Amino acid sequence: MGLRTATSLIYRGEISADIVGRPKIWYSISGLLLVLSIAGLVFQGLNFGVEFKGGSVFTFKAPSASIEQVRTAVTDGGAHQAIVQKAGGDWRITTESMSSSHVTEVKTSITQELKVPASKVSTQVVGASWGGEIQKKAWQALAVFMILIIAYLSVAFEWRMAVAAVVALVHDLVITAGVYAWVGFEVTPATLLGFLTILGYSLYDAVVVFDMIKEVTKPLGPTSKTTYSEAANQALSSTLVRSLNTSLVAILPVGAILFIGTTLFGAGTLKDLSLALFVGMIVGTYSSICVATPLLVQFKEREPKYRQIRENIARRERTAAKQVKTTKVKAGAGASGPPPGGAAEDGGGEDAHDGPGEDVRNTVTVRKVVQTGQRQQPRRGTRQQRRGGK
Numbered sequence: 001m002g003l004r005t006a007t008s009l010i011y012r013g014e015i016s017a018d019i020v021g022r023p024k025i026w027y028s029i030s031g032l033l034l035v036l037s038i039a040g041l042v043f044q045g046l047n048f049g050v051e052f053k054g055g056s057v058f059t060f061k062a063p064s065a066s067i068e069q070v071r072t073a074v075t076d077g078g079a080h081q082a083i084v085q086k087a088g089g090d091w092r093i094t095t096e097s098m099s100s101s102h103v104t105e106v107k108t109s110i111t112q113e114l115k116v117p118a119s120k121v122s123t124q125v126v127g128a129s130w131g132g133e134i135q136k137k138a139w140q141a142l143a144v145f146m147i148l149i150i151a152y153l154s155v156a157f158e159w160r161m162a163v164a165a166v167v168a169l170v171h172d173l174v175i176t177a178g179v180y181a182w183v184g185f186e187v188t189p190a191t192l193l194g195f196l197t198i199l200g201y202s203l204y205d206a207v208v209v210f211d212m213i214k215e216v217t218k219p220l221g222p223t224s225k226t227t228y229s230e231a232a233n234q235a236l237s238s239t240l241v242r243s244l245n246t247s248l249v250a251i252l253p254v255g256a257i258l259f260i261g262t263t264l265f266g267a268g269t270l271k272d273l274s275l276a277l278f279v280g281m282i283v284g285t286y287s288s289i290c291v292a293t294p295l296l297v298q299f300k301e302r303e304p305k306y307r308q309i310r311e312n313i314a315r316r317e318r319t320a321a322k323q324v325k326t327t328k329v330k331a332g333a334g335a336s337g338p339p340p341g342g343a344a345e346d347g348g349g350e351d352a353h354d355g356p357g358e359d360v361r362n363t364v365t366v367r368k369v370v371q372t373g374q375r376q377q378p379r380r381g382t383r384q385q386r387r388g389g390k
Contacts, residue, residue: 017240019290020233020297026290030171033283037178044181049188049272050094050126052135056103057124058093062114065091069114077109078102083186097125138192145196149203157210164296165206168287172202176279183275190273198280201250205243205288210296212239217300220309227313228306232297236289247285254278 019026050057056079062070067084070091074082079095079102086092098106103123111118146166153162176198180187216235217228226234258274300306 017237018233019236019240020229020294023294023298026294030287030291033175033178034171037175037181040178040181041174044184046177046181047184047186049186049191051189052132052187054097054126056095056098056106057126058095058106058110059090059122059124060110060114060116060120061089062091062116063089065114070110073110073113074106076113077106079106100125134189141196145199153207153210156207157214160299161210161296164292164299165203165210167295168206168284168292169199169202171287171291172198172280172283175283176276179279180275185272185275188272190270191276194273194276194280197277198284201281202284202288205246205285206292208243209236209239209288209293212236213293213296220306222308222312224309225313227310228300229297232293232300236293240289243285243289247281251278251281254281 058074067086070093071082071084074084074093074095079093079098081096083094084091085094095106103125107118107121107123110116110121146169149169150162150166153159153165173195176195180191185191212235213232217231220226220228220231254274254277257270258278301310
């Protein structure tokens with residue numbers, strides 16, 4: 001069976017993939033992604049927007065100007081570290097924090113060199129203290145979100161499922177942040193909105209899988225013929241197609257916004273949100289299936305109840321295998337024993353080995369028939385009748 005055929009069968013739900021039984025593969029993939037993401041965060045760092053680190057923002061329309069002309073006009077006004085972006089028909093230039101007089105000088109330079117009316121140049125100054133307050137509020141919101149998730153999952157399911165879900169959420173956050181670090185996109189309030197969205201999306205997918213696992217594993221008992229791992233894999237396989245379909249339908253429009261909207265239509269203000277959603281949805285779908293579920297199974301298999309079920313199943317399998325082996329040994333011993341009558345051990349002449357009669361006696365069953373009841377024989381008559389007289 002080729003890979004394409006197997007994938008098609010799994011997608012249609014005709015066969016199940018052993019996802020739970022291969023945790024080392026999924027943990028290795030996640031570990032590699034996490035190492036790359038952490039390396040990006042450490043060496044590359046996140047490119048925080050002006051809303052977080054503070055700065056000055058100039059927005060205006062100049063359809064005939066090029067990016068180099070816009071950058072030159074801003075730097076001639078005395079600005080440093082200018083980041084020039086084009087969002088649709090508007091130019092957006094972000095610089096370091098400047099005083100009011102310095103902002104006026106940059107605005108004048110833009111007006112003179114690019115022939116833009118002063119009334120059409122919009123300026124915004126964000127202080128570093130305000131940006132720090134925004135970061136603080138963002139971390140607080142994330143902490144509250146995590147606490148509420150743990151509380152909800154602990155009440156609706158159990159604490160093991162809550163831990164598995166939170167591990168998957170942290171996994172998604174770190175990888176998405178690492179992609180941002182390597183790509184170099186600005187981290188804006190829209191990025192935070194995208195992060196919170198993917199956390200909710202990943203949590204939804206995990207809750208769907210956990211609910212099915214809870215339903216399938218509920219009847220398990222000491223006499224069950226299925227372990228918790230097998231039951232959980234069955235539950236995961238039944239929701240796999242649904243998760244893939246939901247993710248695909250959600251990822252396609254987000255991918256269109258990211259790749260088509262930002263490149264063809266210049267929707268630069270949407271790329272921060274769309275990148276977070278695009279990466280987060282893909283990683284969230286993977287983590288809910290290949291990280292949260294195997295981790296939950298490992299937690300549950302350590303419970304005495306499910307450990308006893310596994311031991312009972314193993315004991316029954318060993319007993320059955322032993323009985324089959326004993327039956328085969330007895331059958332083999334009966335087939336290789338001496339033939340009846342001791343003909344092979346008598347050594348009674350050549351007829352016992354070479355004569356054809358031995359083959360006939362060994363292949364033909366001879367039965368003695370004893371007649372019962374009155375003997376049916378012809379009447380013999382008198383002596384005279386036997387002599388031919390009358």
